[in-house]
Amino acid sequence: MTAHQLKSEIVRKEQLAKDIIRLTLAAPEIAVRAIPGQFMMLKATDKMEPLLRRPFSIHQATSNGLVQILFKVVGAGSKFLADREQGDILDIVGPLGHGFDLPDDPSANLCLVGGGMGCAPLYFLTKRLLTNRLEGSLQLYLGATTAKELAVVKEDFENLGVKVFAATDDGSLGYHGFVTDLVAESLDKELRWQFYSCGPHPMMNKVARFCAAEKWPCQVSLETMMACGISACLGCTVRSSPAKLISSNKQFLHVCKDGPVFDSGDVAWTTAER
Amino acid sequence: MDHGREINLTTHIGGGLILRNPVMTASGTFGYGREFSDFVNLHHLGAVVVKGISLLPRSGNPPPRIVETTGGMLNAIGLENVGVEAFLRDKLPYLREIGTPVVVNILGDSLDDYAELAEILNDIDGISAIEVNISCPNVKQGGVAFGTDPGMVRAVTRAVKAKTSRPVIIKLSPNVTDITVTARAAEEGGADAVSLINTLIGMAIDHRTRTPRLANVIGGLSGPAIKPVALRMVWQTARAVKIPVIGIGGIMNAEDALEFLVAGAAAVQIGTANFVNPDTTERVVDGITRYLQESGCQALQEIIGTLRLC
Ligand SMILES: Cc1cc2nc3c(=O)[nH]c(=O)nc-3n(C[C@H](O)[C@H](O)[C@H](O)COP(=O)(O)OP(=O)(O)OC[C@H]3O[C@@H](n4cnc5c(N)ncnc54)[C@H](O)[C@@H]3O)c2cc1C
Ligand SMILES: Cc1cc2nc3c(=O)[nH]c(=O)nc-3n(C[C@H](O)[C@H](O)[C@H](O)COP(=O)(O)O)c2cc1C
Numbered sequence: 065m066t067a068h069q070l071k072s073e074i075v076r077k078e079q080l081a082k083d084i085i086r087l088t089l090a091a092p093e094i095a096v097r098a099i100p101g102q103f104m105m106l107k108a109t110d111k112m113e114p115l116l117r118r119p120f121s122i123h124q125a126t127s128n129g130l131v132q133i134l135f136k137v138v139g140a141g142s143k144f145l146a147d148r149e150q151g152d153i154l155d156i157v158g159p160l161g162h163g164f165d166l167p168d169d170p171s172a173n174l175c176l177v178g179g180g181m182g183c184a185p186l187y188f189l190t191k192r193l194l195t196n197r198l199e200g201s202l203q204l205y206l207g208a209t210t211a212k213e214l215a216v217v218k219e220d221f222e223n224l225g226v227k228v229f230a231a232t233d234d235g236s237l238g239y240h241g242f243v244t245d246l247v248a249e250s251l252d253k254e255l256r257w258q259f260y261s262c263g264p265h266p267m268m269n270k271v272a273r274f275c276a277a278e279k280w281p282c283q284v285s286l287e288t289m290m291a292c293g294i295s296a297c298l299g300c301t302v303r304s305s306p307a308k309l310i311s312s313n314k315q316f317l318h319v320c321k322d323g324p325v326f327d328s329g330d331v332a333w334t335t336a337e338r
Numbered sequence: 339m340d341h342g343r344e345i346n347l348t349t350h351i352g353g354g355l356i357l358r359n360p361v362m363t364a365s366g367t368f369g370y371g372r373e374f375s376d377f378v379n380l381h382h383l384g385a386v387v388v389k390g391i392s393l394l395p396r397s398g399n400p401p402p403r404i405v406e407t408t409g410g411m412l413n414a415i416g417l418e419n420v421g422v423e424a425f426l427r428d429k430l431p432y433l434r435e436i437g438t439p440v441v442v443n444i445l446g447d448s449l450d451d452y453a454e455l456a457e458i459l460n461d462i463d464g465i466s467a468i469e470v471n472i473s474c475p476n477v478k479q480g481g482v483a484f485g486t487d488p489g490m491v492r493a494v495t496r497a498v499k500a501k502t503s504r505p506v507i508i509k510l511s512p513n514v515t516d517i518t519v520t521a522r523a524a525e526e527g528g529a530d531a532v533s534l535i536n537t538l539i540g541m542a543i544d545h546r547t548r549t550p551r552l553a554n555v556i557g558g559l560s561g562p563a564i565k566p567v568a569l570r571m572v573w574q575t576a577r578a579v580k581i582p583v584i585g586i587g588g589i590m591n592a593e594d595a596l597e598f599l600v601a602g603a604a605a606v607q608i609g610t611a612n613f614v615n616p617d618t619t620e621r622v623v624d625g626i627t628r629y630l631q632e633s634g635c636q637a638l639q640e641i642i643g644t645l646r647l648c
């Protein structure tokens with residue numbers, strides 16, 4: 065796997081909601097290699113603070129050399145990025161990590177579940193899935209706190225010709241409640257599904273449990289604190305599941321290298337350590 | 339470089355080991371070298387110091403293991419490593435092929451562990467020196483206990499020296515009252531060089547949940563925040579011992595590296611900066627070269643230990 069450190073120009077900036085930004089970056093070396101689920105480490109300052117780079121999923125990579133990130137402002141680093149303008153240069157490293165494994169079987173039924181900014185990598189994944197197939201069904205669920213956070217992205221997915229099952233915590237768009245409850249209520253359980261999920265940890269935990277009960281395969285994209293993103297600091301660990309511990313003899317997995325996408329059965333879904 | 343003029347960057351770091359330039363990587367921040375091959379021409383570095391190696395593999399501490407702090411980061415990795423056997427089988431061949439001097443950082447829980455590691459490594463081709471981590475704050479046994487007791491520092495140094503013909507660098511802990519005491523103990527024990535500083539023990543708390551931010555509660559502070567402390571300790575140590583001193587701590591660029599060289603360091607190691615900019619090491623080599631060219635020097639040695647006291 066080859067990664068690149070690039071000075072990358074912002075060719076487009078979109079404010080999708082109050083605190084949600086999408087940046088389009090010129091990064092041909094990254095775009096050509098990127099796999100859905102992979103991420104980039106962005107320098108989020110032009111000074112020394114915040115010191116460490118920030119990880120962001122690749123939201124889209126195009127054949128004309130562009131990559132996108134979709135993010136929410138949650139602190140100093142994301143604020144810095146949100147304050148950049150078209151024409152500014154960002155220092156980025158990517159593509160990094162192990163992405164989603166695409167299904168070998170073109171007739172597999174696929175279910176994608178995204179929560180919050182977890183929709184970011186799912187867009188890239190959906191596009192890639194649509195280019196290769198489809199004979200089976202593709203069902204997409206997106207959850208957010210409120211309509212404003214979901215509206216634009218939902219439309220983007222719909223423009224790909226995908227029906228979006230939406231859920232919001234406040235009921236302002238789609239189903240009123242957790243997206244995981246919507247999945248449980250509406251998915252055709254007569255079929256066999258392959259799940260892909262990215263979002264808040266508790267949401268993915270529910271998805272993982274749901275799939276485990278049905279014996280459906282499930283891939284999840286995890287987040288941890290990261291210092292390097294290139295498997296040098298060994299800081300980005302999650303605990304292996306008992307099964308994975310036995311099969312690999314590894315007590316911990318590294319999100320930046322073994323992940324961020326894992327088989328949900330490989331990781332221990334403890335909440336205590338988060 | 340089109341400035342043209344060749345500068346002699348070589349530096350002697352003890353035990354007869356001469357590096358082509360003074361820029362080394364700091365253990366635990368550069369993996370086993372290969373992780374950085376996309377970003378750095380490894381041939382351009384003075385030496386690669388690998389992640390600390392123990393006799394048996396270690397899985398390290400539970401997460402969270404890292405937290406960012408103002409101007410730095412805390413880590414409690416817990417010395418996760420593949421163990422000496424897998425290191426020699428899976429990691430060393432790549433580095434040997436590159437040809438840049440490899441320094442193997444070792445750690446143990448007992449004097450016997452250190453001695454056994456030194457003995458195993460002594461027979462292996464492609465290892466230029468051994469760096470002994472007596473100072474890592476993360477592991478409950480060994481670690482701090484070795485690095486803070488001058489008697490133990492002397493004993494560890496002797497134990498390792500007795501088993502190897504390779505140069506031995508003792509990596510000092512800054513978590514002591516007077517670092518010149520442990521530095522002298524290493525020298526008395528026969529160390530060929532000392533490197534400093536390892537991380538400073540620190541802590542971060544989330545006041546809302548009233549929980550520590552690291553699962554290990556305490557961790558090692560690194561990055562620009564520690565540079566003034568590191569510089570002070572390097573300066574004091576360089577005056578206290580006759581063996582070469584390798585400066586480490588918060589080096590982000592060539593200017594920082596030059597400060598350590600002026601303070602008396604024969605070489606420097608770059609740690610946390612590798613995470614921030616994976617090409618830092620190579621940039622520092624270029625920056626030092628450019629500075630020496632611009633200031634009319636012929637050789638790196640003209641600036642080492644040249645601090646002027648007013
Ligand atoms: C592989 C990966 C992919 C990611 N992809 C995206 C993405 O596509 N879009 C997006 O908006 N965010 C994404 N994140 C999360 C993003 O990295 C964090 O939101 C960002 O680092 C916050 O930096 P900050 O300086 O703005 O906030 P900080 O000041 O560092 O933190 C503010 C708050 O944000 C939370 N936070 C900080 N770092 C992280 C983190 N690594 N993961 C989760 N929460 C964090 C903490 O609760 C903290 O209190 C991803 C994280 C990972 C590990
Ligand atoms: C994530 C991390 C892991 C480290 N692992 C080791 C190690 O295995 N052995 C060791 O001697 N020092 C280790 N160190 C200490 C560094 O080598 C260095 O002494 C310290 O970080 C100070 O330098 P810096 O400020 O440039 O990072 C580690 C540091 C960090 C940040």
Ligand code: FES
Binds near residue numbers: 290291297298299
């Ligand atoms: S973030 Fe450094 S090893 Fe994964």
